[in-house]
Amino acid sequence: MAKEQGRKVIASNRRARHDYAVIDTYEAGVVLVGTEVKSLRDGKASLADAFATVDDGEVFLRGLHIAEYGWGSWTNHEPRRTRKLLLHRGEIEKLIGKTKESGLSLVPLSMYFSDGKVKVELALARGKKAYDKRQTIAKRDADRDISRAMGRALKGRYN
Template sequence: MPREQGRKLVVSNKKARHDYAILDTYEAGMVLTGTEVKSLRAGRASLTDAFAHLDNHEMWLHGMHIPEYVNGTWTNHTPRRTRKLLLNRREIDKITGRLNESGTTLIPLSVYFSNGYAKVEIGLARGKKTWDKRQDLAKRDADREITRAIARRRKGITD
């Protein structure tokens, strides 16, 4: 059976980009059981309240919910178990240095399959204040209005 090619998104954390300013992103593999992989392939997972944590030079993912596999037997997994993330030593050292800055945290941004392997994209993030969120919304609205004006001008419609 040939290995699947490309990238297949399973779940993304849309709220993270709203609540946090993403400083840097990293791609990490995950240590999963067979029923977890089957459940992910069915598109079932949730990143709500999930976070990554460094412990003794190892990275762990806490709070990610992968529901039990429907056709699983007594070998089924625990839905919210802590999962180990696979990163290079150099990347872990770099993240450790950046985490020592105040206000930074690691949050999962998305889970996907890349060339058949389950991967998680984690982001080094700093929490946004309320005014930052309002500023981003105002900027997005202004950009949207600019693109509409350009489209109207191209079509020859004037106000």
Template sequence: MPRETGRKVVAQNKRARHDYHIEDTYEAGLVLQGTEVKSLRLGRASLVDGYATLKDGEAWLINIHIPEYTMGTWTNHAARRTRKLLLHRKEIEKLAAKTKEGGLTLVPLSLYFKDGKAKVEIALAKGKKDWDKRQSLAEKQAKREMAREIRHRNR
């Protein structure tokens, strides 16, 4: 059987880009159990309420929902268990320093398979206020209207 190549997205957190200003992104591996991998390969996961935290020099992904594998037995995993993130030591130290600064948090953006290995893209993000959300929505709408006008003029 040939090895898997490329990137297959399992889940995305669209809400994160709406609720946060994304400062920087990092790619991290995940420590998973066998039934979690099988459930992810079926394309089942939710990042909506998830976040990452740093404890004792390790990174942890909390509140990510990977549903139980339907064909699993008594060895099935808990759906919302805490999962360890695999990052380099220097990346963890850099993230720890920036999150201690204040106002910044670690949010998962997407969960995917890259060359057969499960990866998660986490972002160093700062929360948006309500007026920021309205402003970014208005900018997006203005860009959409400009693109529509350009298309009509080019016809």
């Protein structure tokens, strides 16, 4: 079988960009067992409640749900087990320093296959307040109205 090329998204956390202001992003590998990879190839993962923590100099992904593999036997995995993330030592040290600051957390944005290996895009983020969310929505609506008006003007309709 030919080796996979490129990037294939398995799951994304669309809510994360709404609830958090992303400061920095990191790409991390994930330590998985065989049935987890097979289940991910079927696209059965959810990042909805997932978050990452730094414990004893290692980064762990918690709350990630990977459904049990349908054809698995007694070797099947636990769907919500804690999974270790693979990062460079320098990145982990930086994350330890940043997460000690108040209000910063590690949130997974997406999970994908990159050249056949499972990767997680991890964001160092600060939680948004309700008024920040309203401002973001208002700005997005204004941008949408502007682009519609520009499209009409380019087509010759000025209404």
